[in-house]
Amino acid sequence: MKKQAAQRALLIVDVQNDFCPGGSLAVHEGDSIIAVINRIMPLFPRIIATQDWHPPDHVSFASAHPGRMPLDVVDAGGIQQVLWPDHCVQGTRGAELHPRLDARPLGLILRKGMRRSLDSYSAFFENDRRTGTGLRQYLKGLAVRELFVCGLATDYCVKASVLDAHRLGLRVTLVTDACRGVDFPRDSVREALDAMRKAGAALVDSAALG
Ligand code: VGL
Numbered sequence: 001m002k003k004q005a006a007q008r009a010l011l012i013v014d015v016q017n018d019f020c021p022g023g024s025l026a027v028h029e030g031d032s033i034i035a036v037i038n039r040i041m042p043l044f045p046r047i048i049a050t051q052d053w054h055p056p057d058h059v060s061f062a063s064a065h066p067g068r069m070p071l072d073v074v075d076a077g078g079i080q081q082v083l084w085p086d087h088c089v090q091g092t093r094g095a096e097l098h099p100r101l102d103a104r105p106l107g108l109i110l111r112k113g114m115r116r117s118l119d120s121y122s123a124f125f126e127n128d129r130r131t132g133t134g135l136r137q138y139l140k141g142l143a144v145r146e147l148f149v150c151g152l153a154t155d156y157c158v159k160a161s162v163l164d165a166h167r168l169g170l171r172v173t174l175v176t177d178a179c180r181g182v183d184f185p186r187d188s189v190r191e192a193l194d195a196m197r198k199a200g201a202a203l204v205d206s207a208a209l210g
């Protein structure tokens with residue numbers, strides 16, 4: 001069998017209604033990246049989208065911790081867990097991919113954060129850093145060596161996915177104008193960009209792709 005040529009892939013992280021204006025965990029201007037993503041998708045032979053996909057009583061929801069508020073930080077089984085408003089509950093409209101995102105070219109829609117007691121920011125590993133999502137094997141099976149990443153939110157799921165991809169030996173490029181962040185705590189978007197750059201990811205504007 002002929003060896004497949006090394007391929008590029010685009011990873012679109014959590015472009016879901018709840019992370020866009022009007023959603024329960026809306027990221028400022030979260031929907032402004034959709035036109036950019038739709039424009040760059042034709043440049044990639046393989047495109048994967050993730051969906052944050054939580055059960056209704058998920059450990060990351062402040063509502064699951066009596067007396068706690070969103071943005072409080074708790075210890076959840078030895079993992080520092082930021083608490084969020086209920087978001088991306090399985091099967092709800094908030095969990096659907098944003099309707100303006102062109103879903104036709106998506107080769108894989110990967111759901112994460114499905115275990116009640118464990119969150120998953122990264123598209124590769126859950127927050128215990130051990131449980132894989134299968135994305136690593138999927139990309140390996142397609143001989144993908146170079147991953148471009150975009151989506152929501154820059155300082156949480158995008159950052160975690162970029163750092164894991166790099167750790168797994170992929171060449172990683174963040175498409176900066178196709179991301180938006182929560183920016184909590186203050187400056188966390190800037191810090192996330194610095195951390196990704198320091199780890200060895202390239203940061204580029206979509207205009208430079210092609
Ligand atoms: C995310 C907070 C909670 C994200 C998901 O997609 O970045 N952030 N769940």
Ligand code: ZN
Nearest residue numbers: 052060088113
């Ligand atoms: Zn979540």
